Amino acid sequence: MTKVKGRVAVVGLGPGDLDYMIPAVYKAIQGAEVVIGYKTYIDLIKPLLEGKQVINNGMRKEIERCQLAVEMAEEGKNVVLVSSGDPGIYGMAGALLEVKEEKNSEIDVEILPGITAVSGAAASLGAPLMHDFVVISLSDLLTEWEVIKKRLYHAAAGDFVVALYNPKSMGRTTQIQEAVEILLRHRNEETPVGIVKNAKRHGEKVVVTTLGKMLKEEIDMTTVVIIGNSNTYIKNGKIITPRGYSL
Amino acid sequence: MTKVKGRVAVVGLGPGDLDYMIPAVYKAIQGAEVVIGYKTYIDLIKPLLEGKQVINNGMRKEIERCQLAVEMAEEGKNVVLVSSGDPGIYGMAGALLEVKEEKNSEIDVEILPGITAVSGAAASLGAPLMHDFVVISLSDLLTEWEVIKKRLYHAAAGDFVVALYNPKSMGRTTQIQEAVEILLRHRNEETPVGIVKNAKRHGEKVVVTTLGKMLKEEIDMTTVVIIGNSNTYIKNGKIITPRGYSL
Structure with missing residues (x-):
């Protein structure tokens, strides 16, 4: 048998x-x-x-x-x-x-496969991911913080759009501050940032702000944060990273 | 009115x-x-x-x-x-x-939103994207090649899993070679690579190979290439990037 x-x-x-x-x-x-x-x-x-x-x-x-x-x-x-x-x-x-x-x-x-958080969040923010991007989890539960910091540096220096998963939890609050510090060394304070809580599900909350101001907003484990590259702009409440078309 | x-x-x-x-x-x-x-x-x-x-x-x-x-x-x-x-x-x-x-x-x-190519390709390859990753388009139609090269360098140096969109077309064949060269400066030849043509649609073709050998494979505009990080391995034909769990 x-x-x-x-x-x-x-x-x-x-x-x-x-x-x-x-x-x-x-x-x-x-x-x-x-x-x-x-x-x-x-x-x-x-x-x-x-x-x-x-x-x-x-x-x-x-x-x-x-x-x-x-x-x-x-x-x-x-x-x-x-x-x-x-x-x-x-x-x-x-x-x-x-x-x-x-x-x-x-x-x-x-x-x-399924729609991942960064796709859902991007759709609610406008079009922040139209150019090369990185996805980084800020959770150091399974990854050493030094490895994550190194990746944040390279993401910033490479002028990637940066999507952060697991940006902050009840017991883990300093990582997002360090991430912003690293990004600010390579990008200016006016860089557009989108913060989406519960992207594309019940209780969605969308905030469009800047790298200089983002830490004032509510961020937790149900949040995805997307930080623009050096060309990203905000227009009528939407975040747009231009692809390079001439209009 | x-x-x-x-x-x-x-x-x-x-x-x-x-x-x-x-x-x-x-x-x-x-x-x-x-x-x-x-x-x-x-x-x-x-x-x-x-x-x-x-x-x-x-x-x-x-x-x-x-x-x-x-x-x-x-x-x-x-x-x-x-x-x-x-x-x-x-x-x-x-x-x-x-x-x-x-x-x-x-x-x-x-x-x-929709299922993007990298999600479809990853599902067919196993689990290559289980850790921080970058998505880079190798098309220099709208982006200067120097910018793309800089991003490839930072992706390689940051030990990100790397997903390449638009890796090669009829008239654009050298970019993927340069990309492999840049990656090989930071990762060894045995690094797992997945090449998926027509991911999750009619005519899908999945190839699991290595960074040293990938250029021998068929790559075109309908292909997504995923290159593992330094921890990625191949087992029974599947590409797995460990998340860091202890089993």
């Missing part, structure tokens, strides 16, 4: 509004027997979960969730592992693959 | 497969009177266009399309301007806003 081979689809919910989740993810959830995810994200897709085995648990349990997903797929189950945003961008895709390889598992894995 | 105020929704089709286009874009297209876009992209959504005025034109006519979109919205029309991928990432969002401002137009503009 051949063992039934299960699978894990690691899917991206996007920002959290079902209108921003791709149909491929919708179909994967519909076809799943088991759906595993962080409680807050599971709640976002509750209408889709009837009749399914649902496993949700708390924050920072990423590895536990991945282990469960792989184990249940090994038992032949069709598992969906839920990630917010895009599972491939600071999401669950990497952890799942790392756990799978550590277990030498041969289950099938599929990654289904 | 008040003038009827039209609107333009700049929408992202994502990679080109309707299963990867968000419902918010689907609804915007359904509700539009006029749909404007580059011919290739218009063809991808043909089933949705019945009964609508459709305006498609050729490559490099971006500004013309934006001018038309703004003019028709000024006449009170509900216009959708189509972009591939995410309109906010090297897409039509910026050009539309620039044209609108140049015309001092007061039409409503909404940007609806």
Whole structure:
């Protein structure tokens, strides 16, 4: 008898509004027997979960969730592992693959992308990302702060548009200040900055400000910060990074 | 009599497969009177266009399309301007806003995001983007090559994962070679590289190789190239950039 081979689809919910989740993810959830995810994200897709085995648990349990997903797929189950945003961008895709390889598992894995926070935030701000950009997470939970600082320097010196994920949390407040200091060494105080809380989901709050003033605004873990390059400007409340067209 | 105020929704089709286009874009297209876009992209959504005025034109006519979109919205029309991928990432969002401002137009503009090429390509490669990354376009049509080279240097020196858009075209073949040279000054030849042609659409081709060997592969304008950071590895054909979890 051949063992039934299960699978894990690691899917991206996007920002959290079902209108921003791709149909491929919708179909994967519909076809799943088991759906595993962080409680807050599971709640976002509750209408889709009837009749399914649902496993949700708390924050920072990423590895536990991945282990469960792989184990249940090994038992032949069709598992969906839920990630917010895009599972491939600071999401669950990497952890799942790392756990799978550590277990030498041969289950099938599929990654289904989602709208990542920077795309949602940019859409609400205008067009800040129209030129080369970097995405940096300011969380030093898994990365040394010195590495992040070095990247901030190169992002600033390379005149990239800079998108910051996880800019600040209750217990982590100095990183965003240092980031602004580093950027101010290479860009002037008037550089446009967009701060978007809950981008493209319930409770969205959009602030357009400047590098010199941004620290006065509310910033937390649900916020994405986008800092313009040396050509970025603000017009009628929208942030625009010109691509270089002659109009 | 008040003038009827039209609107333009700049929408992202994502990679080109309707299963990867968000419902918010689907609804915007359904509700539009006029749909404007580059011919290739218009063809991808043909089933949705019945009964609508459709305006498609050729490559490099971006500004013309934006001018038309703004003019028709000024006449009170509900216009959708189509972009591939995410309109906010090297897409039509910026050009539309620039044209609108140049015309001092007061039409409503909404940007609806899409799955950008780097998200689609990453999903097919495994999990290469799990840490800080840069997105750089190698097209020097609108940007001086010296600026792009400087950014490549900072991307390499900052140990970012590097995603290259527009890596090569029929008439532009040396930039990708220079990019590899710059990266090789900071990363070793064994650095994992993913090359994805037609990511997440018909005709997808995925190649997993290394920085030392990548130039032997087919690369063109429909290709996204993702180069790992110093921690990225290849396992069972998938590219994984570890986030830093202890397993």
